[in-house]
Amino acid sequence: MAKARASLQRQAEELEMHHEDVKGADPEDTLDESADPLEESGRTIDTSEDEEVDEMVAEDIERFENSFVGINKRYRLINRIGEGTFSTVYKAEDLEYYKYNNRWDIEERDRRKWSSPASKAKRSARKPHYVAIKKIYVTSSPIRIFNELELLFDLKNSDSVCPLITAFRHQDQVVAVLPYFQHQDFRDYYKDMKVSEMRLYMKSLFTALREVHKKKILHRDVKPTNFLYNKWQTRGVLVDFGLAEREGTEWHQCNCTLPSDERRYRIAHSVYAQNQQAGHQTTSYPKNDTRGSRRANRAGTRGFRAPEVLLKCTQQTTIIDMWSAGVILLTLLTRRFPFFHSADDIDALLEITTIFGRKKMKEAALLHGQVFETNIPSYSEHGHSLEKIILWCTGRTDSDKNAPKKELDEEEKEAVAFLYKLLECDPARRITAEEALRHPFLTKAYADSEADEDMVDLNEV
Template sequence: MAKARAQSHRQAEQVLVHEDDVKDEEEAQTLDESGDPLEESGRTVDSSDEEIEESVAEDIIRFEDSFVGIDKRYRLINRIGEGTFSTVYKAEDLEYDRFENNWDLDERENKKWTSPQHRRRASKRPHYVAIKKIYVTSSPMRIFNELELLHDLKYSDAVCPLITAFRHLDQVVAVLPYFQHRDFRDYYRDMTIADVRLYFRSLFTALRSVHAQKILHRDVKPTNFLYNPEQARGVLVDFGLAERQGTDWHNCPCTLPANERRSRITNSVWAQTMQPGVQTSSYPKNDVRSSRRANRAGTRGFRAPEVLIKCTQQNTSIDMWAAGVILLTMLSRRFPFFHSADDIDALLELTSIFGKKKMRDISLLHGQVFETNIPSYSDNGHSLEKIILWCTGRTKDEKQKKIEMGDEEKEAVQFLYRLMECDPAKRITAEDALRHPFITKAFEDSEGDDDMVDLIGAEE
């Protein structure tokens, strides 16, 4: 068992991945596909110690047998998460008092509000962590990348920090704080606009911290943001698909000046083969150009248009689009909102909302051509207001009067347009989102909270 704890505090730097294990190998596309959001939500639980299935108990025993010594440091309690690349267990830290634990947010809160006498009594309580067992099918480079990014983000607001990590043979585990949270499906339908503001204030605080270090999370979704509605606090987790901005970048027309981009489009093969007055184009019978390769990692339904169109210079704005999908889910009361089988279906789902014209323009922005002959898709699509009213059963009916949106809901929809902006260059950033009137009202509602005052001060 590789030791990764120092005398005074835990160190993640000592997790070693031998150079001969780190291979520049191309992984199958399926390894970049995170689990189905609906299935994953049901596999992320927050249960008590007693609620443990027999199969889970057997799984814990197998894990303890295969990872020698883990039971000496941690008492595994339950399996609380299961994804494409890892399994997460709730455990009690048996050596908590031997180390500094600056990561323990709950302990810091207790010290802030309790007397010294009660603090000594509280220190005897059990302290829980989340142990993430990373599957051996993950490449060494992927594992190393995740641990390195978690280490770099350990002092970031609303981001789950890395406590330590261990390696035994080919098995690597990461030890993370355990956060009390609720399943997204249990509360999203009941959220008021005020609740929504608080949720996104916490999420954008996390994304601001991540994006400030030029890191793309790439898999923002409800199951990767552990939220506690009672405390109005959440943490961003699972950086298994995250990467630094600029990784494996290749020139994309979306970064060119507008006049140069228009010139390229005018002189392109596509423009020359367009028939006058016809919206469809012909294509070379034998296209000798190499296919475009771009990072498509993420979860179906949460990928931004530029990811689906294979932009080769993706940036942190893809996380803001995913946050927009979460907001659309809350406002429409539908989860998952998008449920495509592949990237083509995903593009068509967006076309049904934003229209064929918008999708053509966005595709050309990235040097691609978008065409569809499906007659049911209109050129201009539908407004997000109309989509939300339809999803919530408020469309006009002959027998009943149409129910209009309230002012707060309209404000939320206008903010949604800033998140679900198809042009990544025009999409709102996490920093600007925290300054947006829709979010700043959450700060106004929490004037007496010291933590909120600190957050406001951090933005000035």
């Protein structure tokens, strides 16, 4: 492990020579905007040899092979299966698969585990094995590339997390070789998922997040297109650690981590509180503000960022990923994707306010030493319940006041109770991945999985 890290470090140092020094930049804060979830491709279920390749994709593959000398000796590129802000991913056949110990190949292990001796004999002939080649754009800084490779290496034996097989560098280009996972496009199934299927989906996602968070790593970009889910295998894999970072990176103390007494004291003696005491009805700002500007990492995807990320909390923890997972569950329950679709951070905060109300958003802002004010009359003080939001979105509201009141079914109510634990504006009260896997909503998923395995065993007997 130490040798691998040293090798990665050397690669980062070599890469750094090909880029301008980025340390001189002093932006107000760090914001890496991941691709819009509606613009990303999210399906790799076709593994046939004769799958169609678009002419432009074929040209792209040819350019890649010509620019990255030697790549076609080890891999046969087949198709482009994903494009993001920072990279492009290709499906490829691993031409040297049988030369190595491929412990990363989960699907092959599963096939061997459940195959009969007869089928194993049939499989003795060598069959093609596929990988995903992630071409990281040269505009990415060497530090970012090294960080992603190092985190993937640290997570190589983690359940439901995409492991790093290997990585190559040619001049200023870097590619990461990852397992190729068959999965369906989220847009093809999210409207039709039953609550029992949602349990299995969320169980697999939180299994991955538990492993990531154990290593004190923030993924920062949890969303459907970064969780490759195969609904037939009821298994998903968390991918794309391009925005991930270790907990504690560039931390500065935030009010949210202080004891409640000290936090209340700071709020009571803040500039905002003094203005309120002076009788100002609206928020005013000092003419000569001596306070320094606040810088915080706000990386992620629009609509999936937690409130503390939007409010520039300077001590963000792994719990930010739990909010993003909650948005996925809200999407499944409301049948709306994307559920939040803001243009910027202000719009994002207002979208959250629509649901949780002005009072809760003011409290959330003060928690991080910020002030939240809005004079838009349509935003109510206490917002709306998640139950009502789901009924509205799924067309189960009735304008006739005399009609019987429509309610969520029992399974949906269980899901909503779990959802409240995820979409908690105070990060200190939000549920962790470990706690989520012990929640009654997900423990039923374990029971369902065990029942399915018993049925498989019976059929084989």
